[in-house]
Amino acid sequence: MKLRLILSFILLTISFTVFSQEKQNVTIVEKGLIKVSVMYPYAEGKTFNMEYYELKHMPMVARFLGSNLVKYTIEKGIASGIPNQPLPFMAIGTFYIKSLSDYQAAIAPNRDAIRADFSNYTNITPVILVSEVIK
Template sequence: MKLRLIVSTLLLITCFASFGQDKQADSKKHHSGIAEKGLVKVSVMYPYAEGKTFNMEYYETKHMPMVAAFLGSNLVKYTIEKGIASGIPNQPLSYMAIGTFYVKNLSDYQAAIAPNREAIRADFPNYTNATPIILVSEVVR
């Protein structure tokens, strides 16, 4: 009976230790940026200004999925961020929203966007009256 209790306890400890190691490895992998290193990041930033508007629901459900579909298999993932505060207390918000595409190859991205540029721009009034700022960068970490 005592041996059975010891074995059961050891099995439980082993299971919890293994679970903790898996979670720790997942956390390190997620936070280290390994999955994104070397990818091209296209950030579409919508600056905040008095009188500017942004329809997040439309952007999330219509615009971003449309652009993502144009990118096809070159697209690794995309993210949508909603601005909530400035980095400086009591100062106006810098950006209302930022949409980011992570792609494998810049030239493939440009080739996919070029024929669809007018359709993308024509959709702007459906969700914003702000002119976006676009930054194309390489993820280094």
């Protein structure tokens, strides 16, 4: 019993330390930036190669965006927000950019290369949402 209590305390301390470190590394995204979310819906029989997406596809698109790109993120879906419901998205890639028109100008001549690369990591047609960061 005493050993279990000690182990629980150690795990709690480690968890608190990791959480505190993560909290300190939070990046604030500026109001007014444009956010381009590329969402890959989950469906039976659909596949997604996260390693390729992370190491090849997203860096390729980021290079096309150049100095207009503030940052990008990659998210791997792990669960629905509602218990016992299917995963809504397998992955989401997000680009934070300064200018929508500069984004469109950078993507337009590279659209075919971007789309051709899809088959290297997924058989999902993405849903794209362009939004403005409010807070």
